[in-house]
Amino acid sequence: MSNQVATPPALDVVNLSKHYELAGSWFSNKQALVYAVDDVSFTLGRGETLGLVGESGCGKSTLGRTILRLVEPTSGTIRLEGEDITALSAQEMIARRQRLQVIFQDPYSSLNPRMRAGEIVGEPLTNFNRGTAAEQDERIAFLFKRVGLRPDQRQNFPHEFSGGQRQRLGIARALALGPSVIIGDEPVSALDVSVQAQVINLMMDLQDDYAISYLFIAHDLSVVRHISHRIAVMYLGQIVELATRQELFERPQHPYTQALLAAVPISHPRDRRKRITLKGDVESPINPPAGCRFHNRCPHAVAVCSQERPPLRPLSQDHAVACHLVV
Amino acid sequence: MTDNPLLSVDGLTVAFSSPDGPPVAAVQELSFSLNAGETLCIVGESGCGKSLTALSLMRLLPRPHGMIGAGRIMLEGRDIATASEADMRMLRGRAISMIFQEPMTSLNPVLTIGSQISEMVKVHEGLDETACRQRALDMLKLVRIPEPERRMDDYPHQLSGGMRQRVMIAMALVCDPKILLADEPTTALDVTIEAQILELIQDLKQRTGTAVILITHDFGVVAEMADRVLVMYAGRQIEQGTALELFDAPTHPYTQALMAAMPRFNAEGAQTRLKEIAGIVPALHERGQGCCFAPRCEKATRHCFDSMPPLRLMAGEHSVACWHAGSPQERHP
Numbered sequence: 001m002s003n004q005v006a007t008p009p010a011l012d013v014v015n016l017s018k019h020y021e022l023a024g025s026w027f028s029n030k031q032a033l034v035y036a037v038d039d040v041s042f043t044l045g046r047g048e049t050l051g052l053v054g055e056s057g058c059g060k061s062t063l064g065r066t067i068l069r070l071v072e073p074t075s076g077t078i079r080l081e082g083e084d085i086t087a088l089s090a091q092e093m094i095a096r097r098q099r100l101q102v103i104f105q106d107p108y109s110s111l112n113p114r115m116r117a118g119e120i121v122g123e124p125l126t127n128f129n130r131g132t133a134a135e136q137d138e139r140i141a142f143l144f145k146r147v148g149l150r151p152d153q154r155q156n157f158p159h160e161f162s163g164g165q166r167q168r169l170g171i172a173r174a175l176a177l178g179p180s181v182i183i184g185d186e187p188v189s190a191l192d193v194s195v196q197a198q199v200i201n202l203m204m205d206l207q208d209d210y211a212i213s214y215l216f217i218a219h220d221l222s223v224v225r226h227i228s229h230r231i232a233v234m235y236l237g238q239i240v241e242l243a244t245r246q247e248l249f250e251r252p253q254h255p256y257t258q259a260l261l262a263a264v265p266i267s268h269p270r271d272r273r274k275r276i277t278l279k280g281d282v283e284s285p286i287n288p289p290a291g292c293r294f295h296n297r298c299p300h301a302v303a304v305c306s307q308e309r310p311p312l313r314p315l316s317q318d319h320a321v322a323c324h325l326v327v
Numbered sequence: 328m329t330d331n332p333l334l335s336v337d338g339l340t341v342a343f344s345s346p347d348g349p350p351v352a353a354v355q356e357l358s359f360s361l362n363a364g365e366t367l368c369i370v371g372e373s374g375c376g377k378s379l380t381a382l383s384l385m386r387l388l389p390r391p392h393g394m395i396g397a398g399r400i401m402l403e404g405r406d407i408a409t410a411s412e413a414d415m416r417m418l419r420g421r422a423i424s425m426i427f428q429e430p431m432t433s434l435n436p437v438l439t440i441g442s443q444i445s446e447m448v449k450v451h452e453g454l455d456e457t458a459c460r461q462r463a464l465d466m467l468k469l470v471r472i473p474e475p476e477r478r479m480d481d482y483p484h485q486l487s488g489g490m491r492q493r494v495m496i497a498m499a500l501v502c503d504p505k506i507l508l509a510d511e512p513t514t515a516l517d518v519t520i521e522a523q524i525l526e527l528i529q530d531l532k533q534r535t536g537t538a539v540i541l542i543t544h545d546f547g548v549v550a551e552m553a554d555r556v557l558v559m560y561a562g563r564q565i566e567q568g569t570a571l572e573l574f575d576a577p578t579h580p581y582t583q584a585l586m587a588a589m590p591r592f593n594a595e596g597a598q599t600r601l602k603e604i605a606g607i608v609p610a611l612h613e614r615g616q617g618c619c620f621a622p623r624c625e626k627a628t629r630h631c632f633d634s635m636p637p638l639r640l641m642a643g644e645h646s647v648a649c650w651h652a653g654s655p656q657e658r659h660p
Contacts, residue, residue: 229598263519269574
């Protein structure tokens, strides 16, 4: 993280929302709104990893895609290294993608099966006319080596690679133009444990070498804990807690964060205990409950929780929480 | 361990016929036993043969290419490996039941969940409509589905993932089987829902005395649930023991590496390098005559590549298949 006041953060997201309209039924004019992302604000420092955790349907992937401008925000502001990119046209956005890249969860469906590995990794270089053909070639070979693939595998097609190798290809492609921010949408969730460790290590090494900032979206708390400097917890479209890794794991304040941490399986049979499990399922983001979105499942909810939405308030410099009951 | 286990598997080999050559073995010489009321976890990464092991216990191997090549699966004095299809139909659901990772693909989308659970009772116990429905309703209550009367007439798509897995469990347990086989039952679920389902399985096990075989890739789930653990790699069992033995002194290099590769078990703490296991699981046709893990193992010597280490008893119930596993004294200080 940079401490220089003059340098704007890698990403600055302010009051960002993405609401989807659901088509009403044939017989009614009522329109339902899906509050996929609702009034989310955070910053991502340079060379920092911000982990974004939450359960399925909490809006974490939509948030990532909105920041990438792959889906259009309903309202709010996205700044990339100080530049407001919220309203840029698709054409203008293309140039910004050199600095803002993405790695997807499923390394198979995000690689074109008819392109050779070398073409996949080199495509960004061709698109942006980076150097001569010979220079591009050299860069591709370098990228292959950098992510732990053999340069002679450039002639292979995606199906000839294992899952972990495909994810390395995805990383090499994201790396090709030297981006400052990479959004990883569950980049290791589809991988086996032993391969997952390889990819996590690779991502951390690359951050050390190139000071890349990661927005690391995942549902696995132990992975997020390992890789992140700070962590944001999302519930039904909103950030309910945002803190440094150590703060979040040692002093979780929001009842949802506490439940999420309590639900993580233990690491030794001797630690078995009766757990406090949350009742019920995550509610629908279609017309979500008024007030605090978690109040229906919260073991501590009081009257005000169902009436007023708690804002995300700072408790200290490195800890913010959205709960009426935390003072 | 009691003298007469509920289930005992002896030398199980699962093979697939191959168009060009002899059948390829996907699971080899697997032996284990399961006592009444016990939870056995089978752990391993994808492709290690854990799901095939479960499918062969149910005799549901993909036909026509999958087959039990050798071995016995003794359940209450009867060998499942050679039982007739008619016998198997009576055993499935009543003696041994299975739940799967993705409940949506295992439930019939065009039947209500009430009728799907009732069908089990009707087939196995021949009760009349009302009695079957009542049993199904009781079962939905037992797996803690809210408003069970209303939910009886719901279709699978109307339920959340966690609720569907509860329905699967209700269906699996409605005829009081001796063994519940659960193949990655919580892998598709969110952590808070996973915690609910694991707690439910634990609770039902205590209430009904059903033995559980839980298949998972997650050592966290093992730590939470297992009485005994069996670790598989490339179709073979490489380590087994009680949960405490295995977590106190993981001995096979693969078990050790797998634990070290998980961020949760990483003793060094966050923001350090995780231990990697180089390479990937070998494909079926790439498995040599030596230890399957040798190509990825830090301790491997010539001997490891040349000959397959047998499963040797180290201490208590803890056995390991590794030439480099030391004597019990060295490992259990």
